Amino acid sequence: MIRIENLTKRYRSRTVLRDLSLDIAQGESVALWGPNGAGKTTVVRCILGLVAYDGTVEVNGLDARRRGKAVRSLIGYVPQELSFYADMAVIDVLDYSAELRRLPRERVDEVLEIIDLEDHAHKKVRELSGGLKQRLGIAAALLPDPPILLLDEPTSSLDAASRDKAVRLIEELRHDGRTLIVTSHHLEEVGMLVDRVVALEDGAMIAECSPLELAERLGLRAWLHVITAPGSADEAVRVLTAHGFDAHLNSHGVLVEVPAQSKGDAMAVLLAAGLTIEDIEVWR
């Protein structure tokens, strides 16, 4: 469905994508994962045919550079947060998007219902919460019922509750048989949403694997902040250190470094030593 071959993108002397090659099959869900500046958004822009590049990007056999409009008619794009049409009502944003795609007006009402935005249809975009703005972005992308959805950091500006709702919504879309491409720097989110992860660093692909394998292959680490029962923090540090973890006291508990893919191991060690865990927080 999407074929990327030797994709290279330079902004003057700076190279932001280096010789990236990637095939995405119809119905597959793929994450472009990496830190800020890794080149994820640039890949999205190249797929949409919005920027000049070297190499080949084909969508459904169409060259994104020469058949940009045709390619974009097959793709629903969800920006990080649809907050730029602040003075427009939700329904006006969707009407405009539908008009640009030459879709019938009734399709807007259908999508408002599907995305559960009917009650907010006449609100101005600036009045929406982060979660609702995200739903508006997804609604606009779904208007043409596209075979491909391209989501750029879809949950990065959301709080935990809104993020959970957005992830569930995207999961539903994934099971509709669409091809899904998600850019993200959240490992957990990637695990829930996609079959395959393409890890990027400094514009180059450094790994291509399943979400479960990613943390292990890249040796990703996380910090857990663990609150144990009062008076047992010293004992928790001693037990964790004895089991090979890097742990030390923090003002309100114990800070322990763990492999990102197996955070539970440190907890199991503490529970086996008879310690009570009152709270856990993941710090990156």
Place this chain on the structure above:
Amino acid sequence: MIEVRLPEERPQLLSITTVARQQLRATLRGRWFWMWTAAFVGLAVLLVVVALPNIDTARSAAFGRTSASLVTLVQVIVPLMGLTLGALAIAAPRESGALQFLLSHPVNRTEVFAGTFLGLAAGLGVSIAGGFGIAGLLTAPRGVASQAAVLLWIALLAWLLAMAMLSVGMAISTFAHTSGSALGMAVFSWLVFVFLGDLGVMATWVATRLPVGLLFAAAVVNPVEAFRLASLTAFSGSLDMLGPAGTFAIDSLGAALTPALAASLGAWVVVPLAVAWWRFGERSDV
């Protein structure tokens, strides 16, 4: 899934008008637009009210005064309107992400660019029509309805000047990195066109005793001056009030003077717009 009909790659009129209508709606909602329109309409009304009390005794003189004042008002406000609206046209949506969202639809850059320009040009037309329309309504019942054609012609010239400044503003917008720097460049350009250009020509003439033909050419190259000369020709029939340069213009160009001035304004619409369109298509970022 909805069956997708692949769109034509070449620019489509329907896409351009869709973007233009949206741009017009956004312009009419904009803070800058209303600020300039309120200033323009308010001052136009004030000028008419000040110029009209003597209209019964010296009808044509009062109309001439009103028109001259309106021309001066247009010379100052309309370039600022065009330049600032143009400067924000591309730079602001690029900064906010709206441009990327718009371009993620099955539209191409030419459609977005043309639609944006037409929407803004229509918005400026609304503003100028408001100013001149109210001025016309106030003068018509007091016996100068016969001069309506002249007022309409000056309004058209003002719109042409607005589009020229819009083109320059859009060219600035496509080169600028941020909307802040685009606005800064627009204000600087306004100073150059409205004040420094005029003063520069005068100072050069005083210092070098430039031949009168060159002096006239230097004035016509500035779109604001071209508008002023064309407007003065329209309501006074001559450029004698401009001294030797005016006499030279009438003597050398005769009936071709007004078309030449309009052509100068037209060139200021087309050339910067072509540069802006090229730059918008060529920029490798969104």
